[in-house]
Every structure is written in structure tokens, then in C-alpha cells.
Amino acid sequence: MKVAIASDGGNVAQHFGKCQEYAVFDVVDGRSENFSYIPNPGHQPGFLPKYLKGLNVDCIIAGGMGQKALNLFAENNIQPIVGISGEVKQVMEDYINGKLTSGASLCTHPDGQHHDCDGHC
Template sequence: MKVMMPLVGDILSEHFGRAQRFVIYEIENGVVKDKKFYDAIEHFEGAFPAWAKSQGVDLVILCGVGPRAIEFFNSYSIDVISGVAPQEHSKIIQDYLAGTLIYTNKSVCEH
């Protein structure tokens, strides 16, 4: 399983469209096997979901995201967890794997 998060520095970006970079964790049997960082690509409608699909991402963990972006991710069979508070990505993945990640799953975005 591959899990992607948009980042500003090492912190979950409040809006994935404004991310400086992305981290993709590779998870096997509930354990992190690998993680890779990627510079953000140009932002336009549908760009990040399409890029995530090309990287084989199964799940994105986000803070703020609009309903249209969620539709794009879902159209590529990528699950979305949203409404996660901005914090260090390593803490988020740790909480996700432990089943203790706090999130609202609400579409939160200014557009």
C-alpha cells in the first residue's frame, strides 16, 4: 500500500494544492518499508490526483481539500482521509498505522 501526504517542510500542508513537496510511504503488513519525497508538480485541476495515480498511490492523507479534488482521487480508486490537523508527517503515519489518527473526513477548502 502506498500512502501520500502533501507537505510544507515536514508538516502536512493545510491545502494539498499549496504543497512544496510530497511524501509517499510504502506500507507492507502494517510496517513502513520505504518513504520517498517528491517536489510538488505544477498545480492545475486534476494534476495531483493524476500524478498520485501514476505513482501507484492507494491513499492520500490531507488537511484541507475541496469536493472536486476528492472526486478526482476517487475516480482513480485512491482513498482520501481529510481533515487531519497539520503536524509532522512521521507522526501522522505512525498514528494512521496505530489506528489512532484523528480526522474529520470533511471537505474543507476555500474554493
């Protein structure tokens, strides 16, 4: 299984589409392998779910994303886990150990709009 974590400076990014990079790793026999960072190729509506699927990603972990992004990941058979914060390596270990569960998206704004993430967090 291949997992990607939206990352900014070694921490889980609040907005999956606006992150600096993706920490990508394989989960094999209960441990991580082939850990690397892949630069974010840029945020365009609908692009990133297909891009990550092309990298064989099965799961995306982020602080948040909007409903449209959640739907696009589902269409590409990628499991989103949102509401996550913290240091990437710790989140990776928590995922491997089954301690990570999806929560409320951190990509929220007081008026319900996604102004700075073009509605596609």
C-alpha cells in the same frame, strides 16, 4: 499499500495541491518502508489525482481539499483522508496504527470560496 501525505516543511499541508512536496511511503506488514519526499509537480486542476495514481498511490492525507478534488481522487481509486494536521512522521505512524480518521477539510474560507487555491483544494 502506498500512501502520500501533502507536506510543507515536515508538517501536513493545509492544501493538498499547494504543498511543497509529498511524503510517500509503503505500508508493509504494519510498518512503513521506502519513505521518500517527492516534489509537488505543480497545481493544475485535475492533474494531481492522476499524477499520484501514476505513482501507485492508494491513499492521500492532507489538511484539506475541495469537493472536486475529493471526487477526482475517488475516480482514481485513491482514498482521501482530510482534516489532518501535525508532523508528517507522527501522522504516518498514526495511519499505520489505525489512529487516523478523516475529518472536516481544513481547506475552508469564511465565504465558502477557495480564492487562493483556485477552488481545487
